[in-house]
Amino acid sequence: MTEQIYDAIVVGSGVTGGLAAKELTERGLSVLMIERGRDQKHGDYPTEHVPVSDFKYRLLGDRRNGASSEAGGYNEASARYFAPGTDHPFTVAEGTRFSWYRPATLGGKSLTWGRQSYRMAPLNFEENATDEHGVDWPLRYGDLAPWYDHVERIAGISGQAEGNPLSPDGIFQPPMPMNAYEREFKERVGKAFPDRTVSIARTANLTRELGDRQPCHYCGPCERGCSAGAYFSTQASTLPAAQATGRLTVMTDSLVSRVTTDKEGKRATGVEIIDTKTRQKKAARARMVFLCASTLESVRLLMLSANEPHSGGLGNRHDVLGRYIMDHQFSDAVMTMLPANGIANHGGYRPCALFMPRYVNTGGRKEAYLRGFQLNAVVVPTNWSRALSFPGMGIGADLKKQLKSTGPWMLLLVAQCETLPRWDNRVTLDPVVKDPWGLPVLHMNVTWGDNDKLMREQAAMSLADMLAASGYKGTMRLPLDSIPGGVIHEMGGAVMGNDPKTSVLDKHNRLHDIPNLFVTDGASMPSSSQANPSLTFMALTARAAAFAADALKAGTL
Numbered sequence: 001m002t003e004q005i006y007d008a009i010v011v012g013s014g015v016t017g018g019l020a021a022k023e024l025t026e027r028g029l030s031v032l033m034i035e036r037g038r039d040q041k042h043g044d045y046p047t048e049h050v051p052v053s054d055f056k057y058r059l060l061g062d063r064r065n066g067a068s069s070e071a072g073g074y075n076e077a078s079a080r081y082f083a084p085g086t087d088h089p090f091t092v093a094e095g096t097r098f099s100w101y102r103p104a105t106l107g108g109k110s111l112t113w114g115r116q117s118y119r120m121a122p123l124n125f126e127e128n129a130t131d132e133h134g135v136d137w138p139l140r141y142g143d144l145a146p147w148y149d150h151v152e153r154i155a156g157i158s159g160q161a162e163g164n165p166l167s168p169d170g171i172f173q174p175p176m177p178m179n180a181y182e183r184e185f186k187e188r189v190g191k192a193f194p195d196r197t198v199s200i201a202r203t204a205n206l207t208r209e210l211g212d213r214q215p216c217h218y219c220g221p222c223e224r225g226c227s228a229g230a231y232f233s234t235q236a237s238t239l240p241a242a243q244a245t246g247r248l249t250v251m252t253d254s255l256v257s258r259v260t261t262d263k264e265g266k267r268a269t270g271v272e273i274i275d276t277k278t279r280q281k282k283a284a285r286a287r288m289v290f291l292c293a294s295t296l297e298s299v300r301l302l303m304l305s306a307n308e309p310h311s312g313g314l315g316n317r318h319d320v321l322g323r324y325i326m327d328h329q330f331s332d333a334v335m336t337m338l339p340a341n342g343i344a345n346h347g348g349y350r351p352c353a354l355f356m357p358r359y360v361n362t363g364g365r366k367e368a369y370l371r372g373f374q375l376n377a378v379v380v381p382t383n384w385s386r387a388l389s390f391p392g393m394g395i396g397a398d399l400k401k402q403l404k405s406t407g408p409w410m411l412l413l414v415a416q417c418e419t420l421p422r423w424d425n426r427v428t429l430d431p432v433v434k435d436p437w438g439l440p441v442l443h444m445n446v447t448w449g450d451n452d453k454l455m456r457e458q459a460a461m462s463l464a465d466m467l468a469a470s471g472y473k474g475t476m477r478l479p480l481d482s483i484p485g486g487v488i489h490e491m492g493g494a495v496m497g498n499d500p501k502t503s504v505l506d507k508h509n510r511l512h513d514i515p516n517l518f519v520t521d522g523a524s525m526p527s528s529s530q531a532n533p534s535l536t537f538m539a540l541t542a543r544a545a546a547f548a549a550d551a552l553k554a555g556t557l
Contacts, residue, residue: 003285004285005285005286005287006030006031006032006249006284006285006286006287007024007029007030007031007286007287007288007552008020008024008029008030008031008032008286008287008288008289008290008548009031009032009033009034009270009271009284009286009288009289009290010024010031010032010033010034010289010290010292011034011256011271011289011290011291011292011293011298011301012033012034012035012108012291012292012293012294012297012298012521013033013035013037013106013107013108013110013234013239013250013292014103014107014108014109014110014234014292014294014521015108015109015110015113015232015234015534015537015538016292016520016521016537016538016541017033017035017108017234017290017292017293017521018033018107018110018233018234018237018238018239018242019151019154019238019538019541019542019545020290020292020520020541020544020545021033021238021239021242021248022154022237022238022239022241022242023541023542023545023546023549024290024545024548024549025242025245025247025248026241026242026245027545027546027549027550028247028549028553029247029549029552030247030249031242031247031248031249032249032251032284032286033242033248033249033250033251034251034254034256034271034273034284035105035106035108035250035251035252035253035254036104036253036254036255036256036276036293037083037103037104037105037106037108037252037253038104038105038106038252038253039105039106039252039253040081040105040106040107040111040235041235042227042229042233042235042236042239042240043227044225045224045225045226045227046080047076047077047078047080047221047224047225048221048224048225048226048227049219049221050077050224055076055077056076057076058385059075059076059077060385061075061076074101074112074223075223077221077223077224078112078223078224080105081103081104081105081107081111081112081225082101082102082103082104082112083102083103083104084104086436087104087435087436088100088102088435088441089433089435089441090430090441090442090443090444091430091433091441091442091443091444092443092444092445093443093444093445096444096445096446096447096484097483097484098444098446098483098484098485099483099484099485099486099488100296100444100485100490101485101488102294102297103294106234106235106239106250106252107233107234107235107239108234108294109294109488110232110233110234110235111223111225111233111234111235112223113534114532115203115204115205115222115231115232115351115352116201116202116203116352116355116532117152117155117157117159117202117203117204117532117534117535118167118202118355118374118531118532118535119141119145119148119167119168119170119531119535119536120141120144120529120531120536121141121165121166121167121168121357121358121529121531122140122141122142122165122168123165123166123362124141124527124529124530124531125137125139125140125141125144126140127370127371127527128421128526128527131370131371133370133420133421133422133527134324134420134421134422134495134526134527135324135421135495135496135497135499135502135503135526136497136498136526137496137497137526137527138496138497138498138503138506138507139496139507141168143507143543144536144539144540144543145168147539147540147542147543148168148170148535148536148539149170149171150539150542151535151538151539151542152170152171152172152535153171154232154237154238155204155232155237155535155538156173156204156205156206156208156210156213156232157170157171157172157173157202157203157204157535158172158173158174158175158176158202158203158205158206158207158216159172159173159175159199159200159201159202159203160172160175160199160200160202162197162199162357164197164357166357166358166359166362167197167202167355167357167358167374167531170202172202173206173207173208173210174207174208175199175200175207176200176201176203176205176207176216176350176351176352177200177350178200178354179379181338181379181409181411182354182379185198185354185377185379185411185470186198186199186354188470188471188472189356189466189470191470192466192469192470192471193359193466193469193470195359196356196359196466197356197357198354198356198377199354199355199356199357200352200354200355201352201353201354201355201376202355203231203351203352204231204232205222205230205231205232205351205352206229206230206231211237212229212240213228213229213230213236213237214228214229214230215230216228216230216231216351217230218349218350218351219349220349220351222351231351251273251284253275253276253277254273254274254275254276255273255274255275255276255437256271256272256273256293256301257271257272257273257274257281257304257437257439258271258272258301258304258305259271259289259291259301259302259305259314259517260272260283260305261305261307261309261310261314261514263309264309265307265308265309265310265314265513265514266309266513266514267514267515267516268286268288268289268514268516268517269285269286270283270284270285270286270289271283271284271286271289274437276437279437287516287552287557288516288517288518288548288552288557289516289517289518290518290519290520290541290544290545290548291517291518291519291520291521291523292519292520292521292541293521294490294521294522295325295490295491295492295493295521295522295523296325296427296442296490296493296523298493298494298519298521298523299321299322299427299442299493299494299523300427300429300442302314302315302316302321302494302504302519303316303321303322303428303429303440304429304439304440310513314511314513314514314517315494315504315505315511315512315513315514315517316504317500317513318500318501318502320495320502320503320504321493321494321504322426322427322428322493323423323424323425323426323492323493323495324421324422324423324425324426324492324493324495324526325425325426325427325444325446325484325490325491325492325493326419326420326421326425326489326490326491326492326525326527326528327419327446327484327485327486327487327488327489327490327491327528328416328417328418328419328487328489328528328530329416329417329419329448329452329456329482329484329486329487330414330415330416330417330456330480330482330486330487331373331414331415331417331456331457331459331460331463331480332414332456332460332477332478332479332480333412333413333414333460333477333478333480334412334413334414334460334463334464334467334475334476334477334478335410335411335412335413335475335476335478336410336411336467336472336473336474336475336476337408337409337410337411337474338379338408338409338410338411339408339409340381340405340406340407340408340409353376353377353378354376354377354378354379355374355375355376355377356374356375356377357374358372358373358374358530359372359375360372360373360462367455367458368454368458369451369454369455369458370420370451371418371420371451371455371530372417372418372455372530373415373416373417373418373455373459373530374415374416374530374531374532375413375414375415375416375463376413376414376415376416377411377412377413377414378410378411378412379409379410379411379412380409380410380412381406381407381408381409381410382407382408382409382410383407384403386403386407387399387402387403411467411472412478413463413466413467414463414480415456415459415460415462415463416487416530416532417452417455417456417459417530418455418527418528418529418530419448419449419452419528420449420451420452421492421495421526421527421528422449424445425445425446425447425449425484425492426445426446426493427442427443427444427445427446427493428442428443428445429441429442429443430442430443444484444485446484446485447484448482448484456482460477464477489522489528489532489533490522491522491523491525491528491533492522492523492525492526492528493523494519494523494524495523495524495525495526496509496524496525496526497526500512500513503526504519505518505519505524508543508544508547508548509524509540509541509543509544510544510548515557516548516557518544518548520537520540520541520544520545521537521541522537524540525537
């Protein structure tokens, strides 16, 4: 029996893996998509609408362990989509910390992501070159703009066009409405700072029907799975599209342990796989390979795939692989309380907040730090859980009576800060510790640099000044812990660039040394910008898939 050779293998099934499978199959290629996690059918989301009162810890976490909640949408209701740390350990350099949340199911983080979807600005593609930090991007905004258009039409992004070049407008469905306090906030800031734009978040949640997907129901618990398909996920969008072509094969519970190459190490030939249930080993062959396993897993896989021609890992002739690891960091939060003013109990949950594009270091006054931040803001009523945080509310019947009434509203601001790409921020394979399948785990050596720390501190001060100048009283600063990886926007490690001596990938997201091996997730990013990165990951993926499919058909891959 002849062994099947696929046109492409896609490793990973999240926002980039699912999109790669869709784009490649729709261009006529046979694709094998491999996912280490279990299968997950669309609509089979058992905790989707379970009341909070039915969960042991009411989704607040076990406070006896000192944590009231977990990061990145992880809670009792969504835990089934995440990998237990015991199955996927990692180590950290002495004196450092790292937070790493990983999925364990088909669809990956597309089932639990925050869905905020912003284009990087033209400025973001140029700053590595102008301030000489990191590797210059091998493309510019104009190269990616048509692919932003393309993926926005697929994902369905609701948002408001604002004409702000620091957060370019896209192909939007109608924006979600602001509440009264948010409209007041927008008006106040606009009067005090005419150059700053308060807008509704741009989110991959539908406000109009798109194919079989329904508009958002405003039910709230997005991280538990959305059977209506109102938010963009692999299960709701790209997977059914790829399956409809008849050219997709999906393999779950399958851990890719290495990418194989020919003897000369010049071409990828396929992958080796470990069945996570049976531990049986097998192999698959293809004419090209797309790594979409998530930033750090894709980097790890390139390292695990070291062979005689690539002794330090695939694409690592110049010791660049694993370097320039980035994540966003949040500033401390700044908040103030607003009176309920007789507003009836609040019902319905809009799945997004507000945002403000970067307004520092944009051509006018220069700050003491490089780059900038994006503002995230929310104005929401407090709920029953305020009894855990606000002292002096009493006990017993009096407390219950207070919690049945509408409490004060909370206006909260936080800055999402860009971090500089730094050569010394890196991951390597741990020489001792292995995962349950016998593979070396990642060793993290990632810290915040001086510029990162200064921006974070001054951003919080800027937010407090903005509230005061806009007429808000009684502002408070709430300390937030800042750990690399904590925002779950990991980027870098296999960065794009024009020079093979300073980058791993070329402008088409393929390894300089292995032209039929592509990496299109966050590992490819030479800089982080201030914007949520998933939309850029997807645009890069669609662009690379189109290039790869055309090159394969032309015989030039």
